[in-house]
Amino acid sequence: MSDEFQFTQHSHRRYNPLTKSWVLCSPHRTQRPWQGAQESANAPALPEYDPKCYLCPGNTRANGETNPAYKTTYAFPNDFPAVKADQPEFKEDEESAKGLLRVTGVRGQCHVICFSPAHNLTIAEMSEQDILPVVKQWIKCYEDMAKVDYINHVQIFENKGSAMGCSNPHPHGQMWCTEDVPEEPAKEIKAMAEYRQQNNACLLCDYAKLETTTQGKPRVVCENDSFACVVPFWAVWPFETMVVSKRHVTSVSKLDDVQQKDLANILRRIACRYDNLFQCSFPYSMGIHQAPVDGQDHNGDTHLHIHFYPPLLRSATVKKFLVGFEMMGEPQRDLTPEQAAERLRSCSEVHYKKQQKL
Amino acid sequence: MSDEFQFTQHSHRRYNPLTKSWVLCSPHRTQRPWQGAQESANAPALPEYDPKCYLCPGNTRANGETNPAYKTTYAFPNDFPAVKADQPEFKEDEESAKGLLRVTGVRGQCHVICFSPAHNLTIAEMSEQDILPVVKQWIKCYEDMAKVDYINHVQIFENKGSAMGCSNPHPHGQMWCTEDVPEEPAKEIKAMAEYRQQNNACLLCDYAKLETTTQGKPRVVCENDSFACVVPFWAVWPFETMVVSKRHVTSVSKLDDVQQKDLANILRRIACRYDNLFQCSFPYSMGIHQAPVDGQDHNGDTHLHIHFYPPLLRSATVKKFLVGFEMMGEPQRDLTPEQAAERLRSCSEVHYKKQQKL
Numbered sequence: 001m002s003d004e005f006q007f008t009q010h011s012h013r014r015y016n017p018l019t020k021s022w023v024l025c026s027p028h029r030t031q032r033p034w035q036g037a038q039e040s041a042n043a044p045a046l047p048e049y050d051p052k053c054y055l056c057p058g059n060t061r062a063n064g065e066t067n068p069a070y071k072t073t074y075a076f077p078n079d080f081p082a083v084k085a086d087q088p089e090f091k092e093d094e095e096s097a098k099g100l101l102r103v104t105g106v107r108g109q110c111h112v113i114c115f116s117p118a119h120n121l122t123i124a125e126m127s128e129q130d131i132l133p134v135v136k137q138w139i140k141c142y143e144d145m146a147k148v149d150y151i152n153h154v155q156i157f158e159n160k161g162s163a164m165g166c167s168n169p170h171p172h173g174q175m176w177c178t179e180d181v182p183e184e185p186a187k188e189i190k191a192m193a194e195y196r197q198q199n200n201a202c203l204l205c206d207y208a209k210l211e212t213t214t215q216g217k218p219r220v221v222c223e224n225d226s227f228a229c230v231v232p233f234w235a236v237w238p239f240e241t242m243v244v245s246k247r248h249v250t251s252v253s254k255l256d257d258v259q260q261k262d263l264a265n266i267l268r269r270i271a272c273r274y275d276n277l278f279q280c281s282f283p284y285s286m287g288i289h290q291a292p293v294d295g296q297d298h299n300g301d302t303h304l305h306i307h308f309y310p311p312l313l314r315s316a317t318v319k320k321f322l323v324g325f326e327m328m329g330e331p332q333r334d335l336t337p338e339q340a341a342e343r344l345r346s347c348s349e350v351h352y353k354k355q356q357k358l
Numbered sequence: 359m360s361d362e363f364q365f366t367q368h369s370h371r372r373y374n375p376l377t378k379s380w381v382l383c384s385p386h387r388t389q390r391p392w393q394g395a396q397e398s399a400n401a402p403a404l405p406e407y408d409p410k411c412y413l414c415p416g417n418t419r420a421n422g423e424t425n426p427a428y429k430t431t432y433a434f435p436n437d438f439p440a441v442k443a444d445q446p447e448f449k450e451d452e453e454s455a456k457g458l459l460r461v462t463g464v465r466g467q468c469h470v471i472c473f474s475p476a477h478n479l480t481i482a483e484m485s486e487q488d489i490l491p492v493v494k495q496w497i498k499c500y501e502d503m504a505k506v507d508y509i510n511h512v513q514i515f516e517n518k519g520s521a522m523g524c525s526n527p528h529p530h531g532q533m534w535c536t537e538d539v540p541e542e543p544a545k546e547i548k549a550m551a552e553y554r555q556q557n558n559a560c561l562l563c564d565y566a567k568l569e570t571t572t573q574g575k576p577r578v579v580c581e582n583d584s585f586a587c588v589v590p591f592w593a594v595w596p597f598e599t600m601v602v603s604k605r606h607v608t609s610v611s612k613l614d615d616v617q618q619k620d621l622a623n624i625l626r627r628i629a630c631r632y633d634n635l636f637q638c639s640f641p642y643s644m645g646i647h648q649a650p651v652d653g654q655d656h657n658g659d660t661h662l663h664i665h666f667y668p669p670l671l672r673s674a675t676v677k678k679f680l681v682g683f684e685m686m687g688e689p690q691r692d693l694t695p696e697q698a699a700e701r702l703r704s705c706s707e708v709h710y711k712k713q714q715k716l
């Protein structure tokens with residue numbers, strides 16, 4: 001064992017400065033026999049309109065409401081919300097306050113955001129022109145929710161694919177708005193505030209600059225003037241990426257016209273590379289982290305970024321599990337983030353279905 | 359909305375004092391249409407010995423080694439370990455030290471622990487007498503690893519079922535031993551140290567007492583003289599449980615003969631209740647949290663407990679997903695912990711396969 005330490009050969013831990021937590025990386029294991037789950041491969045082609053889909057234009061939902069004949073995007077309140085606007089006020093009792101049984105009430109709103117009237121499209125196959133209205137819808141939703149007095153945080157996300165528990169392929173995301181800032185953004189805000197205090201700079205401004213100026217850009221997948229898409233140095237999921245604004249922007253609401261177009265551009269490109277990686281409709285959870293809408297100034301402790309957490313490991317049918325050591329100990333990955341970025345960089349930005357048509 | 363706030367009706371957040379994090383609870387959603395995944399139902403009956411299983415007694419493993427004809431348990435080094443004893447020393451460089459690309463090397467060992475020579479058994483169907491050697495094997499492994507100078511933490515865990523990425527049904531667990539204390543136990547240790555400082559008491563001693571003396575014991579599933587099995591007040595998974603020692607014990611190594619038997623007893627009973635809940639071999643990740651083996655005195659900041667994290671939601675084939683808001687925001691559950699405990703309490707401690715034989 002007189003070799004030098006190599007990140008592609010030897011176990012190491014990487015630190016996530018955004019959440020102040022560690023990830024175990026075991027790159028030598030990329031050669032071990034497969035242990036992930038086998039998912040069924042690609043579904044048959046979908047119709048552009050499905051009369052039974054509760055998200056398609058003109059269809060009636062479970063609660064009797066009818067979707068309009070929308071042409072771009074459509075947002076409406078979730079029929080089965082995790083949080084509601086109307087519920088009795090919670091009064092903390094003594095037992096709760098003592099610390100072992102702490103509890104608070106949570107009011108909020110949940111919304112569904114359709115990305116396109118076409119049942120059979122996803123961000124990966126939509127054009128940048130068609131994704132731009134999605135960005136604008138997010139902005140409108142975020143700004144609307146900011147006006148609601150009991151809402152202090154807006155979490156926009158998308159679950160894509162049955163591997164992510166999403167039963168309806170119609171392209172759509174969700175928005176859960178709550179009284180409290182949830183755990184993950186709260187951790188990030190705390191870490192970013194501490195970084196600013198220590199370095200008099202923004203953690204993600206510094207990180208975006210570091211990744212886009214490092215020689216060879218080993219973790220950058222793609223970029224444009226406004227955004228970089230990187231496999232974070234501390235990524236947990238095999239092909240996890242983060243889309244981060246190059247300039248200091250705290251929320252979608254602060255994006256100018258060029259940045260909005262650039263966001264549509266980079267979203268299409270990373271989603272398309274994902275689909276091309278294993279020639280399948282690539283599943284993921286995607287979520288936007290940005291400033292809470294709690295009336296406070298978050299210029300110092302937030303920076304707009306989007307996380308993509310995809311569960312696939314080495315093919316359309318082999319999934320990565322976060323179980324065992326990862327639940328009881330800490331997240332663990334085999335492939336290094338640099339190897340993952342290299343794989344994603346080698347994918348085309350023309351969707352494989354369109355390539356086959358050529 | 360003049361009703362009173364009810365935990366079974368209204369959204370609330372519950373605080374996990376062990377990890378200092380929050381969980382969102384949306385009990386009104388237990389009536390919504392199902393959104394989990396449909397897994398294939400029960401597999402056909404397995405043979406007691408499988409000539410192709412790499413864990414069965416007498417069989418040869420991929421690396422050419424042959425398992426002994428073991429009669430109770432058998433532990434051996436994992437052929438594809440996530441961490442290894444032998445690797446070059448890592449030297450932190452300047453860039454890493456600056457904070458955005460922090461990394462450390464990790465040495466360690468990974469072991470497999472077979473629970474029984476019988477290919478077709480699980481803890482749920484084993485007798486207490488047959489589980490006792492598993493407890494004793496854990497004690498031996500923990501003590502052996504404590505003697506290795508570069509190992510400071512021992513994480514014992516079991517992934518049961520293909521839903522947890524476990525491809526081999528032969529009853530077995532794993533042990534990953536590392537230089538560093540992983541994230542989850544590190545968080546718990548920190549929280550327990552703070553609790554002790556503030557209350558001059560052990561968090562889990564206090565919690566075990568609170569749960570077993572609260573009128574009606576709403577979150578207790580089962581108990582014996584030495585251990586209580588509870589659905590924690592802050593449980594994330596629908597049927598998550600924690601087995602906690604009633605007396606202050608920091609590791610398996612400190613259990614006396616009676617406590618060892620009581621641990622075998624409570625493990626059998628909760629595993630059996632799990633199988634009976636949906637009449638299937640119930641999948642879970644199970645893990646033991648106890649004192650690190652770093653040579654420090656952890657009497658003040660650790661307390662032996664075992665986590666069970668099962669992914670099933672409402673039947674043998676409907677799985678709970680931790681995606682979307684749960685990845686981007688915070689964990690969320692619909693069923694309250696009290697409702698889950700009630701369901702588990704109503705299950706028999708006689709395994710359903712044995713009931714059918716009567």
Ligand SMILES: [Zn+2]
Pocket residue numbers: 018188289305307
């Ligand atoms: Zn973030």
Ligand SMILES: [Zn+2]
Pocket residue numbers: 376546647663665
């Ligand atoms: Zn624990």
